[in-house]
Amino acid sequence: MSDTHEVTVASVHQMTPDVKQFVLEADDHTFDFRPGQHTQIHFEQDGEEVVRPYTATSLPGTDRITLAIKRYPDGTASTWMHERSPGDAITVEELDGNLYLRDPDSDVAFVATGTGITPMMAMCKQYLEEGSGDAHFFFGEKDEAHVVYRETLDQFAAENDDFDVTYVLSDDDWAGDEGHVQDHLADHLDGFDGRDFYVCGVPGMVVETQDHLHERGVDDDRIYTEGWEGDEVAGE
Numbered sequence: 327m328s329d330t331h332e333v334t335v336a337s338v339h340q341m342t343p344d345v346k347q348f349v350l351e352a353d354d355h356t357f358d359f360r361p362g363q364h365t366q367i368h369f370e371q372d373g374e375e376v377v378r379p380y381t382a383t384s385l386p387g388t389d390r391i392t393l394a395i396k397r398y399p400d401g402t403a404s405t406w407m408h409e410r411s412p413g414d415a416i417t418v419e420e421l422d423g424n425l426y427l428r429d430p431d432s433d434v435a436f437v438a439t440g441t442g443i444t445p446m447m448a449m450c451k452q453y454l455e456e457g458s459g460d461a462h463f464f465f466g467e468k469d470e471a472h473v474v475y476r477e478t479l480d481q482f483a484a485e486n487d488d489f490d491v492t493y494v495l496s497d498d499d500w501a502g503d504e505g506h507v508q509d510h511l512a513d514h515l516d517g518f519d520g521r522d523f524y525v526c527g528v529p530g531m532v533v534e535t536q537d538h539l540h541e542r543g544v545d546d547d548r549i550y551t552e553g554w555e556g557d558e559v560a561g562e
């Protein structure tokens with residue numbers, strides 16, 4: 327286990343019906359990590375230690391991180407987190423993990439569903455600061471009410487000529503793209519050559535996106551993935 331820190335919940339914001347954003351503040355520590363990486367929260371319940379990974383959506387270099395956490399009705403840690411209030415103390419680990427931006431000079435596509443958006447938020451902020459290419463953000467959700475970070479992504483797209491965002495909804499009848507996010511990549515990208523793909527969401531979506539990219543001639547060394555939602559919650 328890496329170093330742990332006591333942090334205080336500085337603010338809680340209900341983003342969608344089942345996702346809350348938490349700002350966590352350390353007393354005397356600057357968080358240093360690669361955007362896209364995750365912490366592990368630790369707490370005790372019924373005499374057992376519970377440990378779960380959650381990804382920072384904020385950039386490093388300050389004493390705060392933000393987490394966006396979806397509540398599952400039977401979920402141990404997600405329910406515990408949703409019961410936290412400003413002023414509460416939480417133990418978190420140093421951030422770590424394999425999903426982070428590799429080359430800010432390459433064109434990129436960020437492809438996410440559900441809470442798989444969290445590493446993409448941090449990476450796309452870094453890309454907007456450091457990147458020199460074209461970025462396209464694809465986000466799949468069931469309906470408009472469950473789309474997190476829409477205001478932020480729409481602002482990024484409005485303020486940056488080289489940043490586009492596409493939302494794909496599976497259950498809504500709406501003016502935008504419908505169905506599965508991985509089926510809409512070719513509709514919006516000029517091409518697949520010379521672009522890095524960052525993919526995170528339910529394991530089925532991650533596998534289908536990889537297959538789709540392989541069919542379009544994208545090599546594995548340009549595809550960076552993590553799958554954690556759904557029946558098989560992936561570990562490290």
Ligand SMILES: Cc1cc2nc3c(=O)[nH]c(=O)nc-3n(C[C@H](O)[C@H](O)[C@H](O)COP(=O)(O)OP(=O)(O)OC[C@H]3O[C@@H](n4cnc5c(N)ncnc54)[C@H](O)[C@@H]3O)c2cc1C
Binds near residue numbers: 364423444553559
């Ligand atoms: C590297 C990594 C980063 C992660 N980052 C985030 C993040 O930024 N935000 C976030 O919200 N989550 C994130 N997760 C998922 C998170 O770690 C937990 O798996 C999730 O919050 C569920 O934990 P729990 O203790 O509430 O549920 P558990 O107590 O472990 O599960 C209890 C029951 O809850 C339901 N359930 C639990 N998890 C899921 C699921 N994923 N899909 C469907 N049903 C489920 C099932 O009914 C399950 O039987 C990440 C996971 C990984 C591996």
